[in-house]
Amino acid sequence: MSTGAPSESLFAPTCDHPAAEDPAVEALVRAIIGQVADKWTLLILEELAERGTMRFTEIGRAVGDISQKMLTKTLRDMERMGLVSRTVHPVVPPHVDYALTDLGTSLGAAFCGVWLWAAENRERIEAARATFEAREKR
Amino acid sequence: MSTGAPSESLFAPTCDHPAAEDPAVEALVRAIIGQVADKWTLLILEELAERGTMRFTEIGRAVGDISQKMLTKTLRDMERMGLVSRTVHPVVPPHVDYALTDLGTSLGAAFCGVWLWAAENRERIEAARATFEAREKR
DNA sequence: CGGTATCCTCCTCGATACTG
DNA sequence: CAGTATCGAGGAGGATACCG
16 A cells, blocks of 8 residues: 555465465365356355345346356355355245355455455556566567 | 555455445456466466476476466466566576566465465365255255 | 256367477 | 467357246
């Protein structure tokens, strides 16, 4: 922000290799991150974290430009991992509520550092990109 | 610097919506995360964070099962974003060194929270998956 | 309303071959 | 050693139509 030193003490200072000790664990962790770091997952996570319980189409509208297929798929995957809970109210017309579990909420908190990093360093990245493009042409 | 960042210092523990205030910023941040949360990017980031300066084939060997194409592409993308620096030593045979920039190092630190989350909650996720599969069958 | 099923289109990614 | 160029398979993801 005002001074340098962006976000050093948000979490553990260095975090050299959290799960790198066990290659099997690392592979699993990597797989988890791969699924969790999905565009739609992140967006849905955000919306649910902000608004609490939401209905299917409500999430679709909030996220904006997501197809029904991707919305269903992403919600299922999140449910499968235990990030969201799905509650069906047996009425007509159907009514299905989605909400973050504790696990989902904690994931949102974990991603906070990355969000802040991206927000803080957005201009730096754009500048780097411009520099790279310029150097590329020469 | 930042266009109208009113120093929102009320980013308390939970980090509800870091950049959600400005949709344009959020879109850019999302794009950044999308690129940064790539499987190979994460792995290369890890290796470079642990070992420091490395050469092209050295990174390839360390990461393990990455094709030359993906290694080149990912390193270029990371360089483009200013995450790594690329130094060519004009000798025969060619010698190219890669190292994390300050930005790259800070990204590694930011991702620390997610790594820890994934490592800590690995078993919980696997349990949730098992539960989901079981419920699916009924 | 909240899905599932089908088709179709990019676009990523790997394998292979070649080069300075 | 450190790439670039080309091809081809496969999966991600959108559009559309239909169902409980």
